[in-house]
Amino acid sequence: MSHLRVRLLTLAACAVVALAATRASAQVADHQYTSADIEAGSRLYANQCALCHGPNGDGINGIDLRRGVFRRSVSDDDLARVISTGIAAAGMPSFRFQPVELTAVLAFIRAGFDPSGTAVKVGTPGRGQALFAGKGACASCHRVNGAGPRTAPDLSDIGAIRTPSTLQRSLVNPTSAMLPINKPVRAVTKSGTTIRGRRLNEDTYTVQLIDDQERLVSLIKADLREYEVGKTSPMPPATAVLSSGEIADVLAYLLTLKGGL
Ligand code: HEC
Ligand code: HEC
Structure with missing residues (x-):
């Protein structure tokens, strides 16, 4: 008996170490659910939720679980609460999930129902x-x-x-x-003035931007000596x-x- 307990403890310790190692190797793992969570959630969803919410999550009016459209919930905590306590009056049952199961269902919803997708955590x-x-x-x-x-x-x-x-x-x-339209630009006019800013609009001949003094500037490209679109976000x-x-x-x-x- 005590023998068995020691072995179980050792196994648990190994699992914790392995988990910590996976966490450290994946840079953003802390704000994301794992793909194992998402896959487990996909099975739970098919068995327990799809009946009412539909295979695409839009089976109930005003709610689209796949696209993250809810009536009341915003955070993951809100969703966990709804799933655990239900909304009896409205016909949403309560589920007695283990914490890992609850995490899995949240992961599947946050992954947009894509078992190979990424699921980010949503706080308060x-x-x-x-x-x-x-x-x-x-x-x-x-x-x-x-x-x-x-x-x-x-x-x-x-x-x-x-x-x-x-x-x-x-x-x-x-x-x-960074979206192409949000890329920072740097222009130098023929008279030698340097303008830095954020593009609002650009066509073949002109560019409109908000400069770093928050002024709206419209430039004719033919009047510029240099025009450069940056590749690194200023954020x-x-x-x-x-x-x-x-x-x-x-x-x-x-x-x-x-x-x-
Ligand atoms: C018996 C049918 C039924 C089943 C099964 C069911 N739901 Fe629901 N669910 C509902 C109804 C009805 C609502 C709408 C309640 C309302 O009016 O806001 C709802 C609402 C929700 C909401 C929306 C909460 C909000 O903030 O708007 C979430 C999230 C949700 N369900 C998740 C799940 C998950 C996950 C499962 C499976 C574990 C599940 N539901 C199973 C009927 C069901
Ligand atoms: C020094 C200025 C600066 C700070 C501070 C800053 N941002 Fe930004 N942010 C930008 C600029 C410039 C862009 C446009 C370029 C880009 O997409 O990276 C941007 C882009 C974004 C976008 C993408 C917009 C889109 O259309 O998709 C989001 C979201 C955003 N920032 C959120 C934040 C949040 C949240 C914070 C605080 C944690 C923050 N930013 C801090 C300057 C800043």
């Missing part, structure tokens, strides 16, 4: 909003709902136009997620100032920004 929007204005210093560059500078893209509707995993990539590795990675849990909170806040939609 209220905390994220405080971090956006405070420690994360996001508000020093970004504008939201009419407040803040124009040097960086306005994020007022970002939650309606980007997925959680795209947003997460913007936060963790801004350069890798510092959020990982420089925020922990992975804090990034999940900021992500939750961004998902609530839907431009009044």
Whole structure:
């Protein structure tokens, strides 16, 4: 008996070490669910949820689990609460899942129902909003709902136009997620003035940008001596100032920004 217990303890210790090693090897593992979670969740979903929510997650009016459209929930905690306690009056049953099963179902939903996709964790929007204005210093560059500078893209509707995993990539590795239109530009006029800024629009002959003084500038390309589009994002990675849990909170806040939609 005690013999067996010692062996079990050793096994458990090995598992913990192995888990820690996997975590360390994958750079963003802390803010993501594992592919094993997603796959397990896919099976649980098919067995327990698809009956009502449908194979694509849009079987119930106003809810699209695959696309992350919920009536009330925003954070992963909200979803976990709904699944564990149900919404009896509305016909959503409660499920007595083990923590690993609950994690798996959340992972599958956050992966957009793609067993080989990535599933990012979504924290608490209220905390994220405080971090956006405070420690994360996001508000020093970004504008939201009419407040803040124009040097960086306005994020007022970002939650309606980007997925959680795209947003997460913007936060963790801004350069890798930078859209062509958001690339920084540097222009030198024939008279020798250098203008740096963010493109708003560009066609064959002209370019409109917001310069680093937040002025709207329109340039005729024929009048420029140099015109260069940068490849590196001016945005510092959020990982420089925020922990992975804090990034999940900021992500939750961004998902609530839907431009009044
Ligand atoms: C018997 C049918 C049924 C089953 C089975 C079921 N649901 Fe639901 N679920 C519902 C209904 C109905 C609602 C809508 C409740 C409402 O009016 O907001 C709902 C709502 C939800 C919501 C939305 C919460 C929000 O904030 O809007 C989530 C998330 C959810 N279900 C997840 C699941 C998961 C995960 C499973 C499987 C583990 C599951 N459901 C199984 C019927 C079901
Ligand atoms: C020094 C200024 C600066 C700071 C600080 C900054 N950003 Fe940015 N951010 C930018 C610029 C410039 C871009 C456009 C280039 C790019 O996409 O990387 C951008 C892009 C983004 C995008 C992608 C927009 C899109 O259209 O997809 C998101 C999301 C974002 N930032 C969120 C944040 C959050 C959240 C923080 C705080 C943790 C933050 N930023 C801090 C300057 C900044």
